[in-house]
Amino acid sequence: MSEPVLSIRGLTKRFGTTTVLDGVDLDVARGEVLVVIGASGSGKTTLLRCVNALVPYDAGSITLDGVEVGYTAPGSGVRRSDRALSAIRADIGMVFQMFNLFPHLSARDNVALGLKVTRGMAKREAVARAEHWLARVGLADRMDHLPSQLSGGQQQRVGIARAVAMEPKLLLLDEITSALDPELVGEVLDVVRGLAAEGMTMLMVTHEMSFARDAGHRVVFMDQGRIAEEGVPKEVLGNPRSERLQRFLRRIELRTE
Amino acid sequence: MIEAMIYALPFLGQGFLVTLAVSGLVVAGSLVLGLVLGTALAFGPVWLGLPIRAFADTARAIPLIVLIFTVYYGLPALGVNLSPFWAAVAALTLFKTGHVIEIVRGAITSIAAGQMEAAKAIGLSFVDRLRYVIFPQAVRRFLPPWINSVTDSVKGSALVSLVGVVDLMMAIQQVIGRTYQPMPLYLLGAIIYIAVNASLSVTSRRLEARFARVVAS
Numbered sequence: 001m002s003e004p005v006l007s008i009r010g011l012t013k014r015f016g017t018t019t020v021l022d023g024v025d026l027d028v029a030r031g032e033v034l035v036v037i038g039a040s041g042s043g044k045t046t047l048l049r050c051v052n053a054l055v056p057y058d059a060g061s062i063t064l065d066g067v068e069v070g071y072t073a074p075g076s077g078v079r080r081s082d083r084a085l086s087a088i089r090a091d092i093g094m095v096f097q098m099f100n101l102f103p104h105l106s107a108r109d110n111v112a113l114g115l116k117v118t119r120g121m122a123k124r125e126a127v128a129r130a131e132h133w134l135a136r137v138g139l140a141d142r143m144d145h146l147p148s149q150l151s152g153g154q155q156q157r158v159g160i161a162r163a164v165a166m167e168p169k170l171l172l173l174d175e176i177t178s179a180l181d182p183e184l185v186g187e188v189l190d191v192v193r194g195l196a197a198e199g200m201t202m203l204m205v206t207h208e209m210s211f212a213r214d215a216g217h218r219v220v221f222m223d224q225g226r227i228a229e230e231g232v233p234k235e236v237l238g239n240p241r242s243e244r245l246q247r248f249l250r251r252i253e254l255r256t257e
Numbered sequence: 258m259i260e261a262m263i264y265a266l267p268f269l270g271q272g273f274l275v276t277l278a279v280s281g282l283v284v285a286g287s288l289v290l291g292l293v294l295g296t297a298l299a300f301g302p303v304w305l306g307l308p309i310r311a312f313a314d315t316a317r318a319i320p321l322i323v324l325i326f327t328v329y330y331g332l333p334a335l336g337v338n339l340s341p342f343w344a345a346v347a348a349l350t351l352f353k354t355g356h357v358i359e360i361v362r363g364a365i366t367s368i369a370a371g372q373m374e375a376a377k378a379i380g381l382s383f384v385d386r387l388r389y390v391i392f393p394q395a396v397r398r399f400l401p402p403w404i405n406s407v408t409d410s411v412k413g414s415a416l417v418s419l420v421g422v423v424d425l426m427m428a429i430q431q432v433i434g435r436t437y438q439p440m441p442l443y444l445l446g447a448i449i450y451i452a453v454n455a456s457l458s459v460t461s462r463r464l465e466a467r468f469a470r471v472v473a474s
């Protein structure tokens with residue numbers, strides 16, 4: 001098996017006295033689509049935020065292609081400088097639940113900003129790549145629109161284009177369809193399917209179980225800051241071992257019916 | 258009445274320029290200081306934020322006139338000798354900076370936290386996050402109260418006459434000292450201050466409209 005792109009060992013995160021992540025071990029292989037499921041408050045978002053160095057953590061290590069993400073070395077406890085963190089984040093894409101598009105920039109400029117400023121591309125080149133990706137997510141005719149002029153599904157597709165245009169080694173997706181009207185979910189998940197087919201490495205939190213089943217390579221179930229079950233989707237979702245996962249899946253099914 | 262005003266006008270030119278100079282220096286100085294300190298207050302660690310907070314609150318709590326006299330009489334006691342002009346500019350700038358810090362902090366914290374995270378996620382450095390993401394959005398919240406504070410600065414600059422700086426206000430009083438006709442002169446002064454601040458308001462409304470268009474919510 002090839003070296004994992006992302007490797008998490010003993011990740012522990014506390015907010016005050018509550019332990020939100022409690023010794024998480026997780027590897028994501030190159031090209032793998034790893035789906036994270038779990039009840040509200042189980043620590044899924046916090047996990048992604050640790051991986052993208054958006055929050056510090058208390059113990060454990062996270063490495064991307066062998067490089068420790070948030071700290072100067074595993075267990076050093078010394079936070080990297082802002083510059084070093086930015087360089088690492090540039091190689092990790094993130095798509096947010098609430099889109100978080102830049103409201104003052106057109107769809108094109110939302111995608112081109114990181115290319116110009118972080119990647120240092122010339123303006124022409126950056127715009128060309130932004131337009132390429134916006135076309136890929138089906139927004140060729142919406143390049144000049146501001147986020148406020150786009151539907152939720154369109155905004156989220158801009159969010160995906162913004163992240164993948166940076167050609168990240170790893171893409172993090174946090175419940176990217178849960179703020180959308182049901183009829184807009186499909187268009188966004190189709191884009192993600194396309195990326196998966198092209199070999200994009202993804203760590204994805206979702207409550208879309210049918211998507212997890214047919215597009216996910218592996219599923220982990222998080223419970224109270226721990227990974228409680230993990231395996232291929234068919235196994236984990238079709239044959240849940242723990243009482244808690246069974247209850248969780250029943251609740252999700254009730255909600256989506 | 259009108260004649261008295263026309264007679265006075267040539268004597269007011271120099272003072273008017275001083276008023277503009279004081280206002281301009283105070284506005285520019287407090288803008289630079291307020292942007293830096295307000296940004297530090299919004300993003301910096303507590304040990305940096307606390308003194309800034311204390312400074313901003315103190316500067317705004319002291320009546321402007323007290324601040325001017327304190328700087329004017331206090332600095333020489335500390336061995337710093339400033340001309341009345343620069344002492345007055347320094348006092349007004351301190352006062353104004355307190356306001357600008359508060360305006361900057363408010364404008365920045367009005368931007369949703371998700372914006373900063375999205376900017377981090379595409380690898381922007383701290384300065385680039387401010388430059389390309391936070392400031393362009395915060396400017397719309399910043400402008401209306403800041404323009405108010407600019408007109409306040411112009412009005413407040415009249416207090417420098419109290420430490421002997423010959424600004425518009427002082428020039429008016431000097432003319433009154435010769436003509437013994439206070440009414441037309443104070444009226445003229447009011448008109449000039451109104452004219453300056455009205456043109457500021459018009460400019461600012463244009464600016465605001467432009468930014469509102471650029472930064473559609």
Ligand SMILES: Nc1ncnc2c1ncn2[C@@H]1O[C@H](COP(=O)(O)OP(=O)(O)OP(=O)(O)O)[C@@H](O)[C@H]1O
Nearest residue numbers: 015016020038039040041042043044045046047175
């Ligand atoms: N900034 C914070 N300060 C304090 N507690 C926090 C903070 N962020 C998250 N938490 C807590 O950490 C726990 C895990 O939160 P997290 O957002 O990771 O859960 P989640 O699995 O993503 O839930 P959801 O499905 O609702 O998005 C929750 O109990 C939450 O209240």
Ligand SMILES: [Mg+2]
Nearest residue numbers: 044045046175
């Ligand atoms: Mg979450």
